[in-house]
Amino acid sequence: MKMLVAQKMLLLLCVGVSLAQDLIITERLIDIELRLKATEETLEELKRENEALRTSTKAASDKLESIQAENKVKKVAFSVGLLASGSQQIGPFDTRKTLVYQKIFTNTGNAYDSNTGIFTAPVNGVYFFRFYAHAQTSDQMAVSLHKNNQLQCSVYSMKPQNNANGSNGVVLSLQKGDEVYTQMWENSWVYDDGNSYTSFSGFLLFPM
Template sequence: MKGLVCLLLLLETFVFVNGGLNENEISQQLSSEDRRQNPPQTDTLRAEASTDSQQYCHLSFPDIHAALRELTATVTEQKENIRELTASDTEQKANIRELKANIRALETRLRDAEQAAEQQTISLEELKKKTDETSNLTLSQVEELRMENRDREIAFSASLMESGSGYVGPFTTEITLTYRNVFTNIGNAYNPITGVFTAPLRGAYMFRVSVYGIGGTTAAASIVKNGKRVVIAHDYQTQGNLSSSNGVVLLLEVGDFVYVRLWSGTRIYDNENNNNTFSGFLLFPLREDELCRM
């Protein structure tokens, strides 16, 4: 009954707005419709029903539309919130994926660094081991070379007279000079009694000779190797002092002889100034193949 009344009221409003029916016609239609749908009632009941229906319709329909509008707005807002949450969730997932990728890259770099550190540690240990071995080898080689070079330390230097002064020569033939005043004789390769140097090692040797005399007689002497003249020191003038020197590098085999011979018909003079000297020393030893090439 209430629904029918509301419907009729809406129809009345529609007709009134559109200018179709007047109030009397609408009242008549409502009365006849009410008589068809409902049995006769008392005037009081009809009045109450009409009043209640009008109040219900006027109160219910606006409230329903407002509730629907409010509900629609709430649904729209919730959808927007859901979209925002979905977008935020997608962004968070992307951030999480990026963080995971960064973590994997860092883990890879950490593993590489650990492997590099391990390899470096191994390399340092190997280097230390090799250094120790090299150090031990070097010390051994130094000691060996020192012992070997001890036999290769060869040098001598001497002058003619141990004391006093005087002439030597002239003679009718060449003679071997004996330099008795020994300054140095490392290796004892020089013999001051014979005046002969004997090579103890195969190698290159340096020799020097100096002569001194008084003018009027020639002063001349030669460095001789195994009986063969090599170089000479020679000077001559009618008066005054005479002085000359010469030197040579010789390649000697073990046992080769080197000495100084005074020329025949010449003389030299010596005193405490040690003007006449004979010196020699080993420059460096040579292997057999090196000596052959030379």
């Protein structure tokens, strides 16, 4: 009888030890799960912070690029003379001829093309242009400034008794890609030399 009781007590003791071990293991598993969950939450928070930082950095970079592009666009100015060197009387021609100015004083923004004589607006804005033309004695001189295919203003001298100079200027509202150039009329002459009597200039007043 005593032996039976002892066996039962031993069995209960083993069961108790087993239950205690199971409880410890369960508690450890729960602790590990909580730690993993906390780690996952921390990682998610770090991901959110990283994404927010990335978005903020991109916005700052885009803003900087925008400011740099705007400042670059604002720097548009050119001034050119008809002849790069020497002296020459140009004309006459049977049709109107676009004057191609070869002597570059400045071409900030590279909007003026010395191969064609055409200024192309790099940005929407308001621009100022001025041009000069020189006529020698008894030569007809007539030059016009054009926006795309539309005449804007002109200078004219009908066979002066002495050398004559003409000048005109205009403020134009241009869209990006609009072209501005000067044309000499048919049966007309212009003269230029190292003094750059015949010239063409323009610059951006402000973008729009």
